[in-house]
Amino acid sequence: MLISMPARVDPLALDRQVCFALAAASRSVIALYRPVLSPLGLTHPQYLVMLALWERSPRTVTDIGAALFLEPATLSPLLKRLESAGLVTRKRSALDERALAVELTADGAALRTQAEKVPGQIVERLGLPLAELERIRVELTKLLEAATV
Numbered sequence: 001m002l003i004s005m006p007a008r009v010d011p012l013a014l015d016r017q018v019c020f021a022l023a024a025a026s027r028s029v030i031a032l033y034r035p036v037l038s039p040l041g042l043t044h045p046q047y048l049v050m051l052a053l054w055e056r057s058p059r060t061v062t063d064i065g066a067a068l069f070l071e072p073a074t075l076s077p078l079l080k081r082l083e084s085a086g087l088v089t090r091k092r093s094a095l096d097e098r099a100l101a102v103e104l105t106a107d108g109a110a111l112r113t114q115a116e117k118v119p120g121q122i123v124e125r126l127g128l129p130l131a132e133l134e135r136i137r138v139e140l141t142k143l144l145e146a147a148t149v
Contacts, residue, residue: 018143029126036121040114041085045070045078047115053088054112058103060093069148087111 014020033044042050052067053059059067065075079102082088087108093099123130 022143029122032122032125033118036118036125040111040118045074046082047118049075049078049082050087050108050111050115053102053104053108054115057109058093058101060096060099060101061090062099064102069144082108 009016030044033047037044037047040047048068049064052064061072061075061079064070064079065072068075070078079088079090083090086105089103089105090100091103093101123133126133
């Protein structure tokens with residue numbers, strides 16, 4: 001009688017890599033946002049900046065960068081395009097001349113009403129139960145915290 005040994009798991013198998021699963025899932029989910037955000041005139045990175053500003057405005061560039069895990073070199077062009085679109089203003093902070101304050105314009109604040117439909121549309125496009133998506137978000141947040149310590 002032959003006893004079969006379990007197959008050795010290849011630690012370098014692509015389908016076993018957390019980085020691959022995250023990168024592929026991220027690209028796929030962000031692709032779902034494109035047609036939903038297009039009528040708002042926003043790209044996904046611009047949407048993230050607007051989410052941060054809808055939570056609190058004004059905010060410094062440094063504060064927005066920290067909230068979004070973005071470097072100033074990445075954030076600056078996003079803010080310039082949002083300013084050109086009339087959604088935000090950028091000016092030196094009255095409290096600290098070294099800091100650049102970003103504030104929603106009336107149009108930027110008003111866009112929030114339209115954006116409130118975005119999460120529901122994404123949930124619908126994903127086709128997963130809301131509870132499952134919330135569980136995934138919690139797990140991803142734990143992973144993000146572990147990776148940034």
